Amino acid sequence: MIIRIDEYSDVPIYMQIRNQIVMGISSGELKGGEQLPTVRSLALEIGINTMTVSKTYQLLKQEGYIMTDRKNGARVRDNIAQSGVISEENKTELRRIVSESRLSGVSKETLKKLIDEFY
Amino acid sequence: MTWLIKVIMFVCIVPTVILMYMLGFSRNPGRKKMILGVRDNPKFHEGEGGKKFDAIVDSARKGGLIITAAVVIMSIIMMFMPVNGTTLLTWILLVFALFLVVVPYGKGNTELKNLKKELGITKSGVTYTDITNTNVVHALKLPWIFLPNALALIGTVAAVLIDLGVIGLDVASEKYALTLMSISFLFVGVIMVPIAILMDNTRNMVISRDSNINANYSRAKKKTWADLFIAMSWANALCLIAYDIVLVFTSSETAVLAGTVLYSAVIMAIVIIGVITQQQVERRYDRDTELELQDDDDNWILGLFYYNPNDTRLNVEKRLGYGGTVNVAHPAGKVIMIISAVIIIGSIVFLIYMGATGQFDESVMINKP
Numbered sequence: 001m002i003i004r005i006d007e008y009s010d011v012p013i014y015m016q017i018r019n020q021i022v023m024g025i026s027s028g029e030l031k032g033g034e035q036l037p038t039v040r041s042l043a044l045e046i047g048i049n050t051m052t053v054s055k056t057y058q059l060l061k062q063e064g065y066i067m068t069d070r071k072n073g074a075r076v077r078d079n080i081a082q083s084g085v086i087s088e089e090n091k092t093e094l095r096r097i098v099s100e101s102r103l104s105g106v107s108k109e110t111l112k113k114l115i116d117e118f119y
Numbered sequence: 120m121t122w123l124i125k126v127i128m129f130v131c132i133v134p135t136v137i138l139m140y141m142l143g144f145s146r147n148p149g150r151k152k153m154i155l156g157v158r159d160n161p162k163f164h165e166g167e168g169g170k171k172f173d174a175i176v177d178s179a180r181k182g183g184l185i186i187t188a189a190v191v192i193m194s195i196i197m198m199f200m201p202v203n204g205t206t207l208l209t210w211i212l213l214v215f216a217l218f219l220v221v222v223p224y225g226k227g228n229t230e231l232k233n234l235k236k237e238l239g240i241t242k243s244g245v246t247y248t249d250i251t252n253t254n255v256v257h258a259l260k261l262p263w264i265f266l267p268n269a270l271a272l273i274g275t276v277a278a279v280l281i282d283l284g285v286i287g288l289d290v291a292s293e294k295y296a297l298t299l300m301s302i303s304f305l306f307v308g309v310i311m312v313p314i315a316i317l318m319d320n321t322r323n324m325v326i327s328r329d330s331n332i333n334a335n336y337s338r339a340k341k342k343t344w345a346d347l348f349i350a351m352s353w354a355n356a357l358c359l360i361a362y363d364i365v366l367v368f369t370s371s372e373t374a375v376l377a378g379t380v381l382y383s384a385v386i387m388a389i390v391i392i393g394v395i396t397q398q399q400v401e402r403r404y405d406r407d408t409e410l411e412l413q414d415d416d417d418n419w420i421l422g423l424f425y426y427n428p429n430d431t432r433l434n435v436e437k438r439l440g441y442g443g444t445v446n447v448a449h450p451a452g453k454v455i456m457i458i459s460a461v462i463i464i465g466s467i468v469f470l471i472y473m474g475a476t477g478q479f480d481e482s483v484m485i486n487k488p
Contacts, residue, residue: 001250001330004247005246007244007246008244009244036250041253042250044431046248047246047429047430050431
């Protein structure tokens with residue numbers, strides 16, 4: 001799985017990595033039980049501080065997407081807890097995207113098609 | 120016998136300078152990912168920018184060609200000169216003159232970076248990392264590089280024991296010549312081990328969205344490096360053993376120098392094969408390249424020295440030539456660079472001092488049969 005880091009983005013690097021790992025799990029690129037690189041090797045590969053990767057893994061663990069232990073390192077969770085609700089944060093983000101799309105003249109149908117494509 | 124010294128110097132200098140020229144100054148800059156250590160860009164090949172680009176590349180190529188030709192012609196002339204202190208110093212200074220080839224390269228690199236700014240080419244700041252391949256793509260099999268060094272160590276221990284008289288052999292060569300020769304070869308072999316490991320641990324290149332292509336590309340590149348270091352280690356160890364045997368039975372300088380000619384030729388052949396293989400790998404994966412490489416041109420001082428405080432890696436792939444270099448912004452990189460600079464500058468100063476005080480002449484007189 002390829003991770004794209006944009007050093008000029010407003011989104012912090014740890015969040016960029018987190019978002020792409022979540023997208024990878026959702027799309028099936030990263031399967032349940034799949035081993036993730038160690039904090040050190042991923043930091044070396046990207047060329048960033050180990051603390052940044054550690055922060056990403058802690059966040060992913062907190063959110064229930066991955067599990068970590070000393071022996072096996074980080075792995076994608078086999079069964080990710082499904083609450084069935086969209087978080088307030090994501091709702092706000094979605095509202096912003098819908099608003100911007102409407103102002104740009106994007107039709108509701110196009111947006112729905114995009115959601116179907118990404119879902 | 121002194122003609123062998125000239126052959127050794129010729130075999131070391133001429134192929135190296137030609138190789139440096141060929142690697143640094145491409146004949147078809149439009150087809151390469153990197154030109155004079157700067158990433159290619161479509162804007163370099165259109166309109167006014169294209170003309171300026173061609174002028175910079177042509178000027179650098181001409182500069183490189185003049186220096187290369189000068190070194191080659193000088194080496195040919197030196198082949199017809201008698202070996203004395205002055206010509207010996209000239210040969211050694213010719214080795215250091217190899218570094219002059221990088222002058223037009225560095226100048227061209229700076230001019231191209233300025234042209235980028237002029238054409239409004241800004242760096243994207245995007246890096247790709249393939250997390251599937253992190254820390255799993257390696258090509259170096261450690262026993263294959265440890266084995267020749269173990270052999271070299273055995274040879275060195277044997278040499279020390281012979282020189283100390285523990286092993287009762289009548290050595291034909293001078294006292295401790297065997298030990299000194301063996302330790303020199305062992306040192307070269309041992310120094311290759313960490314370099315080979317560092318090269319095997321360089322970052323995996325991401326050229327495609329397909330992880331398999333990325334893994335195969337990185338593995339192929341690392342394999343050429345691993346093969347190069349393993350072949351050099353074996354050549355080094357076998358040469359040490361051969362010298363040990365030769366020096367026990369003979370003190371003939373001709374035999375030693377003939378061995379050095381052979382050793383230099385083998386090392387040169389290994390390097391040339393390595394470079395050709397690497398170029399074949401690049402050509403093979405050129406059509407699979409779909410992702411833009413990270414634009415870190417500004418972090419390459421003169422296209423030669425990598426300085427990036429935001430990059431935590433120590434070793435990166437070189438832009439000129441073959442192999443890797445260190446990130447000068449890394450604390451260990453700073454130490455390595457300072458030590459290298461001290462060794463190179465110190466050697467030049469020392470050799471000039473030797474030449475000025477006539478010590479080379481004395482050495483040549485002593486070694487005359």
